[in-house]
Amino acid sequence: MNPMPHILPVSSRREFLTRSGFGFGALAASYMLGLDGYQANAANIAIDPLNPLAPRLPQHNARAKSVIFLFMEGGPSHLDLFDPKPELDRLAGQPMPASFGRPITAMGTAGNTLMPTKRVFKQHGESGIWVSDWLPHLAEQVDDIAVLRSCWANGLNHVGSVCQMNTGDILAGRPSLGAWTTYGLGSENQNLPTFVVMADGAEPVGGPKNWSSGFLPASFQGTAFRGGPSPIFDLAPPRTVGERQQRRKLDLLAALNRNFGEDKSEDSELAARLNSYELAYRMQSAAPEAVDLNKESDATKKLYGIDEEETKKFGTLCLMSRRLVERGVRFVELYCGSNSGWDAHTDIEDNHSKRCKASDKPVAGLLKDLKARGLLDSTLVVWGGEFGRTPFNEKGKGRDHNPWGFTMWFAGGGIKRGAVVGSTDAIGLRAVQDKSHVLDVHATILHLLGLNAEKLTYLHNGRDERPTINDGQVIEKLLA
Secondary structure: OOOOOOOOOOOOHHHHHHHHHHHHHHHHHHHHHHHOOHHHHHHOOOOEOOEOOOOOOOOOOOOOOEEEEEEEOOOOOHHHOOOOOHHHHHOOOOEOOHHHOOOOOOOOOOOOEEOOOOOOEEEEOOOOEEEEOOOHHHHOOHHHEEEEEEEEOOOOOHHHHHHHHHHOOOOOOOOOHHHHHHHHHOOOOOOOOOEEEEEOOOOOOOHHHHHOOOOOOHHHOOEEEOOOOOOOOOOOOOOOOOHHHHHHHHHHHHHHHHHHHHHOOOOHHHHHHHHHHHHHHHHHHHHHHHOOHHHOOHHHHHHOOOOOHHHHHHHHHHHHHHHHHHOOOOEEEEEEOOOOOOOOOOOHHHHHHHHHHHHHHHHHHHHHHHHHOOOHHHEEEEEEOOOEEEEEEEOOOEEEEEOOOEEEEEEOOOEOOOEEEOEEOOOOOOEEEOOEEHHHHHHHHHHHOOOOOOOOOEEEOOEEEOOOOOOOOOOHHHEO
């Protein structure tokens, strides 16, 4: 007797479809589960759909509990702030030597002559870190920071470059670093957002995509606060609506939405809307106190420069960021010079003089205040823009965009104090030693928060996505 073959022959198209029907169904089910990461949730981050912001344990020992990202939007010049280049003085007014190549720049300026800085650099603190005279207050804090002189990025223009510094990619659509942090760790407080964004002026270029949750569930996106005495819109209920009435309205709305959403469990935007209503209700009691600076002493306000017109705006945001991390907000991003304020194409002296004046004292005050309150060890402070500026001139007195080599600095939260890591070439055009891409910076921030960028994954369209895409290494030399 012949044994039955392992694979039975198919005699017709109808028989083939009949046999493979269950297989097609499994493929469809697998695809639909993967659309919003439900398969990944079971394997990686366990998320309660009714409470997606519930706190979660870090993947390894965390050095920092929260992040304050000071984003100098527009591209601050490393050559005029933290990276002095004597060779630029020697070559002043000459074309860039051929040995450096000729990069493609945003404004086509690579053929222009080299332009030295007009700033005076000095070494400061026990660490001897070089800082220009544009930042006298920060210069007093250099022993608490680590300067990374060898950053590089991919974008030439602002929209893509701001997007990459926030999301890891020059193209919009990926989750922001704050959203990944919220996804990985959840919330540490019940009455305030986990991820807050504030700007000192117009909306940053690219707008909300810079704090978007991308393909992650919508609950993990950032919450934008505005400047001024009322940072949160419509926080107080109308006088005609009492607490009991409001509570009953929210309960009814939640019941209706949950009944409607029983067959829409994959709809993360609906879940996010439900959670936002509840958070807004709780914020009515907690948020006014959190953003009320009247309770701060005059000495504290003076420390941040709130008593001076030039520093008041960004000083207020810096003080508010301290109050927020103090109350359990995990990720705060502050935009200084929002909407490309540091973009010095025509006159770097005029532009950077104003921006440094507006930010130097508030940033130094933030570091001092965090340290005095015992918060610096648990708070990672990050300073930087989307790129730096070129060593050759634009329009005689300005500098073009430079994504090939620029400076960022870090403080607190597990960072090595008084360190200088990496370097650019002799004229400050390209990073040459300990080169660190934007994705390396992201991997390092996540590492200090207790998250492994390679293991923090989310299944999207059949692919395990991670914050640093296919790259990103921890910058070990920055770590204490």
